[in-house]
Amino acid sequence: MAVNVARSEEASQRVLVFAPIGRDGKSVSELLIRSGIATDVCKDYDDLLRGLEAGADAAIVAEEGLFGQPLDLLDEWLANQPPWSDLPFVMLTSHHEEPNVAKWRHQQIQRLGNVSLIERPVQAITLLSVMRTALRARRRQLEIRAHILAREGAAAELESLVLKRTAELQAANVALRDEMSERARVEQSLRHAQKLEAVGQLTGGIAHDFNNLLMVITAGLEMLERRSDPARRETLMRGMRQAAQRGAGLTRQLLAFSRSRELRPESVDLARLISDTRALLDRSLRGDIEVNVDLAPGLWPVIADPGELELVILNLAVNARDAMPNGGVITLQGENVDDADGRGEFVRLAVRDTGVGMADAIKARVFEPFFTTKDVGKGSGLGLAQVYGFAKQSGGSVTIDSTVGQGTTITLLLPRSHAPAQAHGPMTLAAEASPPRSNLCVLLVEDDGEVAALVGEMLHSIGYEVLHTASAAAALGALANGRRVDLVFSDIMMPGGTNGVELAREVRKRRADLPILLTSGFSEAIRKDADALGIPVLSKPYGLEDLRAAVEAQLAGYAVATPS
Numbered sequence: 001m002a003v004n005v006a007r008s009e010e011a012s013q014r015v016l017v018f019a020p021i022g023r024d025g026k027s028v029s030e031l032l033i034r035s036g037i038a039t040d041v042c043k044d045y046d047d048l049l050r051g052l053e054a055g056a057d058a059a060i061v062a063e064e065g066l067f068g069q070p071l072d073l074l075d076e077w078l079a080n081q082p083p084w085s086d087l088p089f090v091m092l093t094s095h096h097e098e099p100n101v102a103k104w105r106h107q108q109i110q111r112l113g114n115v116s117l118i119e120r121p122v123q124a125i126t127l128l129s130v131m132r133t134a135l136r137a138r139r140r141q142l143e144i145r146a147h148i149l150a151r152e153g154a155a156a157e158l159e160s161l162v163l164k165r166t167a168e169l170q171a172a173n174v175a176l177r178d179e180m181s182e183r184a185r186v187e188q189s190l191r192h193a194q195k196l197e198a199v200g201q202l203t204g205g206i207a208h209d210f211n212n213l214l215m216v217i218t219a220g221l222e223m224l225e226r227r228s229d230p231a232r233r234e235t236l237m238r239g240m241r242q243a244a245q246r247g248a249g250l251t252r253q254l255l256a257f258s259r260s261r262e263l264r265p266e267s268v269d270l271a272r273l274i275s276d277t278r279a280l281l282d283r284s285l286r287g288d289i290e291v292n293v294d295l296a297p298g299l300w301p302v303i304a305d306p307g308e309l310e311l312v313i314l315n316l317a318v319n320a321r322d323a324m325p326n327g328g329v330i331t332l333q334g335e336n337v338d339d340a341d342g343r344g345e346f347v348r349l350a351v352r353d354t355g356v357g358m359a360d361a362i363k364a365r366v367f368e369p370f371f372t373t374k375d376v377g378k379g380s381g382l383g384l385a386q387v388y389g390f391a392k393q394s395g396g397s398v399t400i401d402s403t404v405g406q407g408t409t410i411t412l413l414l415p416r417s418h419a420p421a422q423a424h425g426p427m428t429l430a431a432e433a434s435p436p437r438s439n440l441c442v443l444l445v446e447d448d449g450e451v452a453a454l455v456g457e458m459l460h461s462i463g464y465e466v467l468h469t470a471s472a473a474a475a476l477g478a479l480a481n482g483r484r485v486d487l488v489f490s491d492i493m494m495p496g497g498t499n500g501v502e503l504a505r506e507v508r509k510r511r512a513d514l515p516i517l518l519t520s521g522f523s524e525a526i527r528k529d530a531d532a533l534g535i536p537v538l539s540k541p542y543g544l545e546d547l548r549a550a551v552e553a554q555l556a557g558y559a560v561a562t563p564s
Contacts, residue, residue, distance in 0.1 A: 013135050016051045018042040019062035024092060024120070028060055028127065035128055037135070045069045052077050052087070057138040058131065062092045063105065075111060084145045088134030089115040092122065217243050248541050265394065267301045268309060269421035270334055270347060270414075277310050281317050288327030291317075295334040301421040302347045302414040304394050309414075312387050316351040316410055319384065323355030323408060337413065345416040346396065352409040358402040366400060387412070441465040441483075442551070445475045445490035445503065455489075455547070462548045472498035476506060485514065487554060492520040492530070492537070501529045508533070515554040 015032060017039050019025035029039045040056070042048040045065065052059070066074075081087065089112040093105060109115055114137075116130050217240045224236055274293060281291060302309075313332070320330045331352040338345060358366070367388040387410070391398040395415045402408035442464045446452040449470075456466040467485065469475045472494060479485060488507055492500035504516045518530050521540035530537050538550045 013038065013057035013138065014055075015039045015131065015135070016042055016048060016056045016059040018045075018048045018059065018065050019092065020044060020065045021062065024062055024122075028092075028122075031124055031127060032131065037131060049073055049077065056087065058088045058090065058134045060090045060092065060131070063094070063108065066108065071111065078111070078113070082145070084141055084148055086114045086141065088137055089113075090127075090130055090134060091115055091117055093117050093119050095119065244541060264305045264307075265303050266306065267417035267419040267421045268304050268306050269301050270309075270349065271295050271299055272421070273306060273309060274313065274332060274334075277313055281314065285317065285321050285330070286327070289321055289324060290329045292329060292331045294331060296336060298336070299334050300336050300345070300347050301417040301419070303417040304414055305390075308390050312390050312412070313351070315384070315387055319410075320351060320353035320355060320408070323353055323357075325356075328354035328407075336416070346413040347416060349412045349414065350409055351411075352407065354407045357404040357406050357408055358400075359404055363400055363402050367398075384410075439465065440486040440555070441467055443475060443478060443485045443488045443490075444468045445470075445472065445488065445494070445500070447471065447491065447494050451491075458544055458547055459489075459551075461544065462551070464551070471495065472500070472503040472506075475503060476510075479507065479510060479514075487515045487517060487551060489517045489519070489551070492518050492527070501533070501535075504530070504533060504535055515557065517550055517554045 015037055017025050017029050017032075018041075019028060020043065025041050029041050032039045040051055042051055048059070048061070048065075078087075091108065091112070105117075109117070116134065118126060118130060221240070224233055274295070278291070278293075285291065317330060324330075331350075333348075333350045333352065335348050336345070337348050366384050368385065388398055391412055391414075396413040398413075399411050400408065401411070440463075442459050444452060444456055444459065444466050446455060446468070447470045452468050452470070456468055459466045467478060467483065469478055472490075475488065475490065479488075488504070490500040490503055494500060494503075500518045500520075504518065507514055507516060516535050517538060518535055519538040519540055519542070520527060527537050536550065536554065538546065542550075
């Protein structure tokens with residue numbers, strides 16, 4: 001069976017025979033054909049080259065057939081074979097051993113490469129053996145070509161699969177990017193809607209509270225014109241003052257929540273501050289509420305604004321009171337914390353009540369401005385927002401722990417102070433004002449006409465002449481015309497591109513001996529510039545006694561010439 005397969009494979013192969021001289025060509029062809037090997041006899045050199053180009057599995061060449069031929073054409077064909085191909089050649093040689101013939105023969109061996117030499121006279125068995133070996137070698141080359149083609153096909157198929165998969169991945173990537181873009185757009189729309197909801201809630205709360213305050217003031221002013229009874233007039237005046245104070249407190253809480261109000265941090269003895277605030281707490285709470293203070297011994301001082309910290313404690317106590325409609329216990333607990341989450345040394349102040357507690361949905365929103373569960377008119381919803389803003393701005397934090405039916409604990413972490421605590425006495429009313437100096441002129445710089453008229457009247461009432469200008473440029477012009485001015489009192493925020501601090505700098509250049517007092521209702525960033533110049537800032541809203549004290553304090557620092 002193996003012999004028949006080999007003969008079948010040989011029959012499918014083709015051998016070129018090029019022996020143009022004598023009968024060698026015909027004899028070799030007949031021998032191979034009888035052995036089952038197909039042959040093509042080439043009648044000349046050109047026919048040999050054409051046979052090689054057409055495709056052959058081996059070639060038998062008589063050496064004399066190559067004499068005098070342009071062998072560079074054969075060299076070119078040999079060089080252009082594919083990498084897998086090395087066509088077998090059998091060259092029939094003679095017994096001639098002349099040096100030139102031997103040298104030429106060696107040259108042909110080098111040219112043909114895969115060549116076998118057979119000397120004539122040729123034995124049939126020798127020729128057949130050599131040819132079968134050559135054809136077997138050619139079949140191995142063809143198998144290698146098949147393997148190479150299969151590998152190239154597999155590589156091409158793999159590359160096609162890779163390209164297809166890459167295209168699928170690119171399409172998936174594009175779809176994912178589109179999905180991410182759509183998700184980002186939806187999230188942005190959601191954030192925008194949440195912002196609008198928050199702004200609506202914020203503006204609604206502000207409008208509600210301030211409309212109530214304005215109602216008290218405007219209706220009170222109208223009623224003052226109709227009432228002549230001193231007791232009724234005093235009641236109306238007291239209500240309007242309280243409304244104005246509530247408005248100032250509301251603004252203060254808003255600024256604390258937004259962290260826009262500049263705090264005045266200092267070293268505060270928390271135990272002393274709570275002790276000083278205890279009387280205010282007792283007045284703010286009901287008789288059925290007990291207050292326990294549990295402060296660890298050796299409690300560190302904290303870095304905080306004492307006034308804001310008092311307001312925080314009061315807000316938390318009032319919230320705890322409202323959470324205990326049937327009475328209960330409020331506990332103020334303080335302790336030192338050596339390393340709070342790796343952030344350093346803090347003092348933990350916890351305000352705990354035994355009230356109704358909060359559900360998770362409410363607990364998640366308690367620090368939002370104007371969010372409140374109290375009835376309309378019972379609270380502004382800014383108490384815990386102010387606590388949150390104060391804690392963050394002070395470099396600390398605030399957390400809430402609450403369970404429905406078991407009460408609420410709000411915990412503040414305030415940074416430790418290594419400086420001695422500053423003493424703070426209880427708040428007292430302003431001392432009786434000293435008599436104003438006569439004939440002193442205050443240059444009032446205020447762009448709001450109504451505010452300017454009111455402040456001017458206040459200055460007149462405490463004994464000062466008033467020169468009003470509405471801009472920094474007009475104020476500098478008034479100073480330049482030679483008119484006597486004993487103090488410049490200017491708002492910080494003004495139109496025209498020049499604020500009160502810049503005006504103060506220019507006044508200092510021209511009149512270094514002239515006292516300056518600034519006022520502001522907000523602009524905390526510019527307040528720092530005023531502090532750097534050593535110029536005090538009177539916060540709006542202020543009362544008559546506040547104005548008197550601030551003006552006299554500034555005038556006391558300067559020598560005022562007595563008018564001639």
